[in-house]
Amino acid sequence: MSDPLYPQVELLRAVGFAAERHRYQLRKGADRTPYINHPIAVAELLAQVGGISDLATLAAALLHDTVEDTKTEPDEIEDAFGVEVCDLVVEVTDDKRLPKAERKRLQIVHGPHLSERARAIKIADKTCNVRDITHTPPSDWSMERKIEYLDWAEKVVSACRGVNQPLERYFDEVLRRGRDELENPAAPATGVGAMVVPVS
Numbered sequence: 001m002s003d004p005l006y007p008q009v010e011l012l013r014a015v016g017f018a019a020e021r022h023r024y025q026l027r028k029g030a031d032r033t034p035y036i037n038h039p040i041a042v043a044e045l046l047a048q049v050g051g052i053s054d055l056a057t058l059a060a061a062l063l064h065d066t067v068e069d070t071k072t073e074p075d076e077i078e079d080a081f082g083v084e085v086c087d088l089v090v091e092v093t094d095d096k097r098l099p100k101a102e103r104k105r106l107q108i109v110h111g112p113h114l115s116e117r118a119r120a121i122k123i124a125d126k127t128c129n130v131r132d133i134t135h136t137p138p139s140d141w142s143m144e145r146k147i148e149y150l151d152w153a154e155k156v157v158s159a160c161r162g163v164n165q166p167l168e169r170y171f172d173e174v175l176r177r178g179r180d181e182l183e184n185p186a187a188p189a190t191g192v193g194a195m196v197v198p199v200s
Helices: 006-021 037-048 055-063 074-081 083-091 100-113 116-135 143-160 165-183
Strands: none
Touching (some): 006 037, 006 055, 037 055, 037 165, 055 074, 074 083, 083 116, 116 165, 143 165
16 A cells, blocks of 8 residues: 555554444453453554564454454454455454363464464463453452463463564563462562563
């Protein structure tokens, strides 16, 4: 595209599309934030920590839960944003017809076979979720369930490694601090909830 504003416009369209589709949804955390905050955080992490500027990857990150968690169909994504973005969204979408335990198992199994861009989205997604569960977990989650989630997220990310070292290092740091804070809840906050760009 010759229009220099094209990437910005496309990302804003993706934000708008995702916001509309998630408009009635809230995150499960105790603070019940609007769901759209999550895909925005995933895209921001990819750009700020991962150094990713690829338009399709960032747009897919913004849209990554629309098919899985709303009534959006893949062909709607394709019509609005093209085949490339649609394919990435489909790659990171669970089949909700399967039991939850099987979906979680398949995320680990399928990880190594995803495209590099889809693996980067997965890593960023799990990083944001680990941060949220550490700082604002669902009020009805036991400590055991929180730790189980961190263990599972680590396995998913392990299956997706080898695509973006800064992103992977940042996940490792978020996970380490998350474990420390869950195991020592009285410890002072370490600032892991903030977006921190790792030093190369």
